[in-house]
Amino acid sequence: MDRRDFLKKGSLAAVAAGVSASTVANAASVIKWKMVTTWPKNFPGLGTGANNLAKLITEMSGGRLQVKVYGAKELVPAFEVFDAVSRGTAEMGHASAYYWKGKVPEAQFFSTMPFGMTANEMNGWIYYGDGQKLWDESYKPFGVIGRPAGNTGVQMGGWFNKEINSLADMKGLKMRIPGLGGEVLKRLGGTPVNLPGGELFTALTSGTIDATEWVGPYNDLAFGLYKAAKYYYYPGFHEPGTILEALINRKAFEALPKDLQAIVENACRVVNMDMLAEYSARNPGALEQLVNKHHVQLRAYPDDVLAQLRKVSADVAADLAAQNPAAKKIHASYMAFLEASRKYSRISDLAYLTARDGG
Ligand code: CA
Numbered sequence: 333m334d335r336r337d338f339l340k341k342g343s344l345a346a347v348a349a350g351v352s353a354s355t356v357a358n359a360a361s362v363i364k365w366k367m368v369t370t371w372p373k374n375f376p377g378l379g380t381g382a383n384n385l386a387k388l389i390t391e392m393s394g395g396r397l398q399v400k401v402y403g404a405k406e407l408v409p410a411f412e413v414f415d416a417v418s419r420g421t422a423e424m425g426h427a428s429a430y431y432w433k434g435k436v437p438e439a440q441f442f443s444t445m446p447f448g449m450t451a452n453e454m455n456g457w458i459y460y461g462d463g464q465k466l467w468d469e470s471y472k473p474f475g476v477i478g479r480p481a482g483n484t485g486v487q488m489g490g491w492f493n494k495e496i497n498s499l500a501d502m503k504g505l506k507m508r509i510p511g512l513g514g515e516v517l518k519r520l521g522g523t524p525v526n527l528p529g530g531e532l533f534t535a536l537t538s539g540t541i542d543a544t545e546w547v548g549p550y551n552d553l554a555f556g557l558y559k560a561a562k563y564y565y566y567p568g569f570h571e572p573g574t575i576l577e578a579l580i581n582r583k584a585f586e587a588l589p590k591d592l593q594a595i596v597e598n599a600c601r602v603v604n605m606d607m608l609a610e611y612s613a614r615n616p617g618a619l620e621q622l623v624n625k626h627h628v629q630l631r632a633y634p635d636d637v638l639a640q641l642r643k644v645s646a647d648v649a650a651d652l653a654a655q656n657p658a659a660k661k662i663h664a665s666y667m668a669f670l671e672a673s674r675k676y677s678r679i680s681d682l683a684y685l686t687a688r689d690g691g
Contacts, residue, residue: 373403410528425579430511438659446645451573482576482607487568490545491561513570549618
């Protein structure tokens with residue numbers, strides 16, 4: 333094949349990938365990446381967030397870096413995304429860091445913590461505090477880079493088939509709840525189960541689990557969880573602002589020219605903001621539907637239950653910090669940022685929201 337044929341073929345491939353042939357400066361230099369995800373393909377919010385990230389990188393680079401998304405199980409199972417990116421089977425992944433607690437326990441701090449930081453606070457810590465630096469240190473031995481690429485905001489507490497009136501009601505409960513929230517449940521005598529989102533509905537209807545949390549009204553409505561459980565609890569104390577992460581194979585990233593590196597970095601930032609905006613826009617309407625159309629029983633965790641959960645959660649975080657020196661360092665940084673933010677939030681967001689709603 334001579335050079336002209338080669339270029340023509342490359343341009344046709346670019347057209348097939350949805351990129352204008354004229355924008356591909358040199359078809360021979362096109363780089364193709366795979367992105368594996370822990371979400372079902374095209375799943376609202378999370379899966380579409382991964383799609384947006386791939387599309388943005390492909391478009392912003394004029395087709396020089398083309399990213400193709402694979403849903404859970406298409407290339408690798410949901411919980412093998414980190415390993416796949418680490419060994420270079422895929423150059424990118426889209427997931428959340430608490431899924432790797434068996435491998436990198438301290439990474440859970442870069443996902444969310446029960447009674448921890450909100451989305452805004454996490455962004456502050458990651459972008460302008462020590463968060464990103466510590467995250468880089470934590471993933472370095474695995475040849476992986478993690479970046480915030482989405483946030484759910486405050487999640488919902490979860491779906492139950494019985495009311496939660498005291499901590500005793502959590503005893504013996506088999507519940508899908510990931511990360512440190514799962515550790516909290518374990519200390520209360522429950523059994524936390526880590527299942528990918530795509531398996532929740534079946535697990536709950538078949539009785540494999542008694543209860544589940546997932547994300548919030550928009551996602552929970554899409555999975556039809558209201559058909560499998562009666563009570564919908566709030567607030568999601570266990571996930572107050574969960575970061576979805578873009579995983580990037582470090583070698584693949586470092587091999588990119590500087591402009592493509594900047595595109596990858598900034599596409600992650602855009603998707604990080606965009607996903608939170610989408611949840612803010614879609615959750616209220618979805619909750620309305622769940623309550624008014626599907627007659628879901630909305631319940632608040634009782635104050636005394638939350639107070640006890642808060643105490644157990646602090647113990648769980650402290651125990652994680654004691655696991656290894658990296659966890660200790662990250663926990664200290666996280667808590668220092670949270671304490672400073674807590675004081676300021678009282679006279680800003682909290683004071684304002686209380687004033688806005690008339691007390
Ligand atoms: Ca969740």
